Structure formats: C-alpha cells, structure tokens
Amino acid sequence: MSAAIDFYFDFSSPYGFLASQKIEALAARFGRPVDWHPVLLGVIFKETGAMPLPMIPLKGEYSKRDFARSARFHGVAFRMPSKFPIATIAAARIVLWLKRRDPALAVRVAKALYRAYFLADVDISEPEQAIAVAAEEGVDANEARAAIAAHEVKERLKSEVEQAIARGVFGSPYIIVDGEPFWGVDRFDQIERWLAAGGF
Amino acid sequence: MSAAIDFYFDFSSPYGFLASQKIEALAARFGRPVDWHPVLLGVIFKETGAMPLPMIPLKGEYSKRDFARSARFHGVAFRMPSKFPIATIAAARIVLWLKRRDPALAVRVAKALYRAYFLADVDISEPEQAIAVAAEEGVDANEARAAIAAHEVKERLKSEVEQAIARGVFGSPYIIVDGEPFWGVDRFDQIERWLAAGGF
Numbered sequence: 001m002s003a004a005i006d007f008y009f010d011f012s013s014p015y016g017f018l019a020s021q022k023i024e025a026l027a028a029r030f031g032r033p034v035d036w037h038p039v040l041l042g043v044i045f046k047e048t049g050a051m052p053l054p055m056i057p058l059k060g061e062y063s064k065r066d067f068a069r070s071a072r073f074h075g076v077a078f079r080m081p082s083k084f085p086i087a088t089i090a091a092a093r094i095v096l097w098l099k100r101r102d103p104a105l106a107v108r109v110a111k112a113l114y115r116a117y118f119l120a121d122v123d124i125s126e127p128e129q130a131i132a133v134a135a136e137e138g139v140d141a142n143e144a145r146a147a148i149a150a151h152e153v154k155e156r157l158k159s160e161v162e163q164a165i166a167r168g169v170f171g172s173p174y175i176i177v178d179g180e181p182f183w184g185v186d187r188f189d190q191i192e193r194w195l196a197a198g199g200f
Numbered sequence: 201m202s203a204a205i206d207f208y209f210d211f212s213s214p215y216g217f218l219a220s221q222k223i224e225a226l227a228a229r230f231g232r233p234v235d236w237h238p239v240l241l242g243v244i245f246k247e248t249g250a251m252p253l254p255m256i257p258l259k260g261e262y263s264k265r266d267f268a269r270s271a272r273f274h275g276v277a278f279r280m281p282s283k284f285p286i287a288t289i290a291a292a293r294i295v296l297w298l299k300r301r302d303p304a305l306a307v308r309v310a311k312a313l314y315r316a317y318f319l320a321d322v323d324i325s326e327p328e329q330a331i332a333v334a335a336e337e338g339v340d341a342n343e344a345r346a347a348i349a350a351h352e353v354k355e356r357l358k359s360e361v362e363q364a365i366a367r368g369v370f371g372s373p374y375i376i377v378d379g380e381p382f383w384g385v386d387r388f389d390q391i392e393r394w395l396a397a398g399g400f
Contacts, residue, residue, distance in 0.1 A: 058370035170258035
C-alpha cells in the first residue's frame with residue numbers, strides 16, 4: 001500500500017514549516033509518498049472566520065513562544081521572520097506550476113521557500129524574492145515569472161484552495177492519511193501510530 | 201524542587217478532560233503536586249473573541265473526530281456528551297469551595313465531575329446534578345448547595361478567572377510549569393521534557 005499522504009500547508013505557517021521539515025522522513029518510514037499542496041490560509045480563514053494567530057489576544061503572545069519552543073522540541077532550526085504573516089500567493093503558484101513539470105523539483109523548491117522565510121528571513125511574499133529562491137534550485141527565473149502571471153496557474157491555485165476547503169482543510173499543516181485528517185505538527189505522533197497500525 | 205504545576209481547565213473542555221486523567225501521573229513522576237484551577241472559557245472567550253469549537257466551520261467537524269481519536273490515542277475512555285458545550289459555573293464553584301477545605305477532596309470531586317460529564321453523559325451544568333456527583337464523593341449536598349449560592353464563592357471564581365486571564369490563559373487545558381505556559385493535552389510531550397530537563 002503506497003497511497004500518497006496529502007500535505008496541505010501555507011508558506012506563512014510556522015507549524016507548516018516545522019511539518020515540512022519532518023513529513024518526508026515520517027512518510028518514507030512507511031513507504032508512503034507525500035503530495036504537497038500549497039494553499040492560502042487567508043482565503044480559508046474567510047470561510048471559517050479565523051484570524052492569524054498573532055492578532056488574537058493572549059493566544060498571539062503564547063503562539064510566538066510556542067513556535068520557537070516547538071521548533072526546539074522537534075529539533076528544527078527556526079527564526080521568526082521580521083514580517084509575519086505574509087501573502088504567499090507567488091510562492092504557492094511557483095510550486096503548483098512546478099508540480100506538473102517535475103514533482104521532485106517542486107518539493108525541493110517548496111522546502112527552499114520555507115527555509116528562506118523561516119531561517120533566512122527572506123520576504124517570499126515579494127514575487128522576485130520567491131523567484132530568486134526557486135532559481136537557486138535550478139528553476140529558470142523568466143519561466144517562473146511567467147508562471148506566476150499565467151491565467152492557468154492562477155486558476156490552478158484557486159482550484160487547489162477550493163478543493164482543500166471542500167476536504168475540510170481549515171489550518172496549516174493539515175495532513176490527510178487514507179481519508180483521516182490530522183491538523184497540526186502536534187499530530188505527528190498520531191499520524192505515526194495511524195500509519196503503523198492502519199488506524200487506531 | 202516541588203513547586204506545583206498550575207492546571208487550568210474548563211469542565212466543558214474535552215481536551216481538558218483528557219488532561220485531567222493524565223496530569224497527576226505526569227506530575228508525580230517528577231515529584232510535583234498539581235494545583236487545579238477550574239475556569240470559565242465563556243468569560244475568557246469574550247476577551248479573545250474565540251468561539252466554542254463546534255460552532256466553527258470546518259474546524260468544528262474536525263474537532264469532534266479529534267476529541268474521540270485523541271482520547272483513544274491517550275488511552276482515556278471518552279464519550280461525547282449529548283449536550284455540548286455547557287455552562288460550568290456550578291461545577292467550578294463546588295471545586296473552588298472544596299479547595300480551601302480539603303484540597304485532596306477537591307481534586308477527587310473535579311475528576312468525578314469530569315467523568316460524569318464525559319463518560320456518563322451527566323449534565324453537570326445543572327447545579328443539582330453537579331451536587332449529586334460531589335455527594336457521591338462524600339460531600340454534604342446541602343453544604344455544596346449553599347456554597348454554589350455563596351457570595352464569597354462566586355467572587356472567588358470571578359477572581360480565579362481574572363487571574364487566569366492575567367496570566368495569559370486563553371484555552372483549556374492550559375498548564376504552567378515554572379512560569380512556562382503550555383496549551384493543550386497535545387503539549388504533554390513538551391511538558392514532560394520540560395520537567396525532565398528544567399527547560400529546553
């Protein structure tokens with residue numbers, strides 16, 4: 001059995017970043033591929049009425065502490081970006097565009113975009129910054145620039161977000177294993193047991 | 201070092217219930233007592249703008265599944281109450297009243313109230329039902345009835361909730377270990393490491 005694990009994430013999500021650094025290894029232990037789905041929490045939050053964490057009284061302050069502590073707990077290097085949260089449309093479009101051409105490259109670029117934002121404080125909401133990160137992974141900058149502006153790629157992202165909402169995705173990271181949904185990097189322990197036992 | 205672990209919870213919180221069944225054993229492994237603080241999420245949510253989970257689109261549906269799955273994951277028997285969420289003022293007042301008289305009895309009654317609601321589907325928002333649960337643990341029903349109506353006990357609950365908000369409590373369970381806050385039964389793994397290592 002090697003059905004893919006669906007991994008939904010927003011590039012502005014700290015917990016999504018932590019998940020992105022661990023999910024391939026977790027899936028590989030059970031012979032599973034990972035299907036990376038960049039989505040836009042801004043659009044999803046309109047559906048649910050949620051707000052970005054830092055804007056919520058009390059919870060916002062807690063979250064900043066929990067981001068950093070959870071990174072240490074999971075052994076992932078992490079640095080809170082100076083601009084947060086950010087729009088992630090350009091980054092998401094680049095990854096969706098690459099996914100059809102070269103899925104392995106799309107994953108490498110997704111990881112590089114996440115690291116650029118959460119380790120090197122690169123503002124990947126700026127299309128040129130996101131393009132530069134992709135270019136370092138071997139992507140042609142002009143092609144990436146054209147992809148960000150392409151009607152077809154815009155529609156693909158819209159459709160991805162709509163499909164995500166239809167599947168119940170309301171946060172990041174959101175992982176679906178054989179139809180079972182798990183929200184948060186703090187569900188990795190449950191995901192692991194689910195994969196090992198085929199449910200529990 | 202045996203400073204108490206502060207355990208904030210609302211009797212209507214499924215994750216608070218799961219935490220209530222595990223926190224004493226966790227604390228005991230590190231020689232720590234637990235200070236049980238019943239609070240009212242309804243009052244706290246007015247501060248943060250949060251809504252009860254079941255009312256949130258997408259997240260509400262997910263939560264119901266996650267409550268039950270998390271209970272199985274943690275090995276805690278659980279049954280979703282037919283009325284949810286509920287007001288927990290009477291239950292909180294009984295526990296706060298008992299805490300000054302007999303802290304050990306207060307904890308036994310707190311656990312019994314949680315089990316009544318999340319295992320036996322007893323509607324502990326009804327004062328008489330909450331009193332009956334306490335009576336089964338040896339509490340005098342007439343005294344408990346008087347305590348629920350006592351001005352001094354009402355003020356104590358108000359003050360507990362205000363102090364909780366002042367300390368940053370925005371959800372249930374919320375655990376503070378030596379000044380470090382942890383939200384959720386899904387932070388028990390981090391709490392354990394924190395207790396073992398004195399921080400990380």
